[in-house]
Amino acid sequence: MVDTQNSGPGVGAKGGQATRARAYAAHSAAAKLLPGTRLAKCHRVPWQATVGVQHSAQRERASYIGLTTCGSVSACPICARKVAERRRQELEAALAEAQRRGYQLLFLTMTVRHHKGNSCDQVLQWLTDARRRFRSGREWQALKMVGPLLGYVSTLEVTVGDNGWHPHCHEVWILQRPLDSEQLSRLTYRLQAHWEHAVVSSGGDVERSYGLHLEVIGEHEDAVADYLLKGGQWGVCDEMTKAHTKHARRAGRTVASLLDDYVAGDEPSGALYVEYVKAMRGRRVHRWSSGLRRLLGLMPEEEDTEVAAQPDEAAVTLAHLELAEWRQVIARGLVTALLDVADFGSAAAVHAWLEMKGIWEEGRAEIET
Numbered sequence: 001m002v003d004t005q006n007s008g009p010g011v012g013a014k015g016g017q018a019t020r021a022r023a024y025a026a027h028s029a030a031a032k033l034l035p036g037t038r039l040a041k042c043h044r045v046p047w048q049a050t051v052g053v054q055h056s057a058q059r060e061r062a063s064y065i066g067l068t069t070c071g072s073v074s075a076c077p078i079c080a081r082k083v084a085e086r087r088r089q090e091l092e093a094a095l096a097e098a099q100r101r102g103y104q105l106l107f108l109t110m111t112v113r114h115h116k117g118n119s120c121d122q123v124l125q126w127l128t129d130a131r132r133r134f135r136s137g138r139e140w141q142a143l144k145m146v147g148p149l150l151g152y153v154s155t156l157e158v159t160v161g162d163n164g165w166h167p168h169c170h171e172v173w174i175l176q177r178p179l180d181s182e183q184l185s186r187l188t189y190r191l192q193a194h195w196e197h198a199v200v201s202s203g204g205d206v207e208r209s210y211g212l213h214l215e216v217i218g219e220h221e222d223a224v225a226d227y228l229l230k231g232g233q234w235g236v237c238d239e240m241t242k243a244h245t246k247h248a249r250r251a252g253r254t255v256a257s258l259l260d261d262y263v264a265g266d267e268p269s270g271a272l273y274v275e276y277v278k279a280m281r282g283r284r285v286h287r288w289s290s291g292l293r294r295l296l297g298l299m300p301e302e303e304d305t306e307v308a309a310q311p312d313e314a315a316v317t318l319a320h321l322e323l324a325e326w327r328q329v330i331a332r333g334l335v336t337a338l339l340d341v342a343d344f345g346s347a348a349a350v351h352a353w354l355e356m357k358g359i360w361e362e363g364r365a366e367i368e369t
Contacts, residue, residue: 016061017343021336026077026259033262033270034075034277042070043078044330051326053338054315055345062342063312071305074280077259079308086307087286091153094296095172095217103150104178105217110134110195111168113205120158120165120279126204127156127167128283133198143194146187147175151292156285159252160272166252172217174292188214318347319354328359 024043031040045068052065073080098105112126131154134140143149154171179187195212199205253261253269255276261269293301319342321329329335334357341353354360 017336017340020339022260023077023081024336025263026256029259029263029270030075030077030273033274038068038070039072039076041068042072042076043067043335046323046326050320050322052317053319053321053342053350054312054317055342056312056315057345058314059312060343062318062339062345063315064339065311065315065317069305069308071303071308073285073304074255074283075277076308077256079304083304083307090293090298090301091172094153094293094298097296098174102178104147104175106173106175107215107217108171108173108191109168109213110171111166111206111211112199113207113211114164114166116162116164118164120160120167120275123165123167123204124158124279124283126199126202127169129202130195130199130204131169133201134195139190139194143187143190146183147173147177147179150174150176150295151289153289153292154287156283157254158276158280159254160258160276161252165276174296184214184216188212316345318342318345318350321354321359325354325359332357334359 027039027043031042031044034040043064046066047068048066050066053062054065055062069079070076071079071083073083095105110127110131112123112130114123152171152173154169156167156169158168159166191214192208192212196206196208199211255273258269258273258276262273288301293299329338338350338353342350351360351364355362355364
């Protein structure tokens with residue numbers, strides 16, 4: 001079985017710290033926009049008597065332990081970073097194993113026509129209904145026999161731009177036998193026609209050649225994994241995805257961009273973020289077809305909430321904060337500053353910093369040691 005338990009992006013460099021600071025700032029904005037939710041308590045409210053500051057030499061990053069997590073891939077910038085990295089490693093392992101066995105990998109993108117007046121929930125419902133209809137009926141059963149189809153991995157993404165909300169899904173299909181160019185051309189035509197029928201039957205609209213796009217994945221399965229798991233809906237993993245290129249509005253704004261813009265003072269972006277979160281409630285961002293993980297040697301999938309809450313067993317705890325001390329860190333806006341110090345992995349440096357900031361009383365470091 002492929003072990004992807006010890007996943008997580010390194011942060012130690014200044015660029016990583018800036019990315020983390022951006023994620024925490026976005027999380028604070030999200031908590032303000034969604035008061036009273038689990039997300040508002042995430043990475044702020046302790047679930048135990050102390051909050052630990054820990055460091056992982058393997059991942060070259062510091063983190064906290066003992067805090068509540070929400071596990072929301074679509075809404076939480078912090079949990080999304082952790083969950084998305086695990087999913088990315090799982091997908092990379094799966095694609096590598098599939099290519100090792102000689103399977104063919106296809107990359108599909110499916111969408112529906114959208115207009116500025118459509119709500120996020122409406123366009124998502126069209127896409128969701130179309131995907132359900134797409135995988136039903138005689139034509140779907142026939143399409144599965146091409147190759148044949150061993151399984152697929154799908155991800156749901158929504159961006160927003162001048163023409164309103166743009167929902168689309170990306171999928172990697174794994175075929176047992178490679179298809180030649182003529183067979184791929186025929187398959188593409190059938191898939192596009194079947195997708196068009198599914199969309200129209202769901203009350204939506206689509207242009208056949210635009211609604212579904214198919215390409216063959218070559219030797220760059222890691223790049224495809226990055227594209228599939230880029231954090232457009234799982235969240236804000238800049239180090240994986242170069243999300244700032246979308247923030248430039250070349251292809252619409254992701255949820256990460258909406259929060260960034262709200263932090264920068266754009267109130268309408270906050271309203272769009274809230275609309276998006278409400279529309280995504282109850283919808284799965286990532287999905288593996290039944291039996292595919294087992295076929296490719298992956299361990300059973302854990303829920304997003306489980307992944308987000310998992311402690312790093314290899315990490316070393318550098319300091320413990322009492323609840324009153326943690327409240328000081330929160331109130332004074334020192335959450336990421338403390339992690340920046342802890343990134344060096346030195347307990348002495350963390351203790352000295354806590355005393356210097358007045359969070360610990362003088363001499364507390366000796367007791368902690």
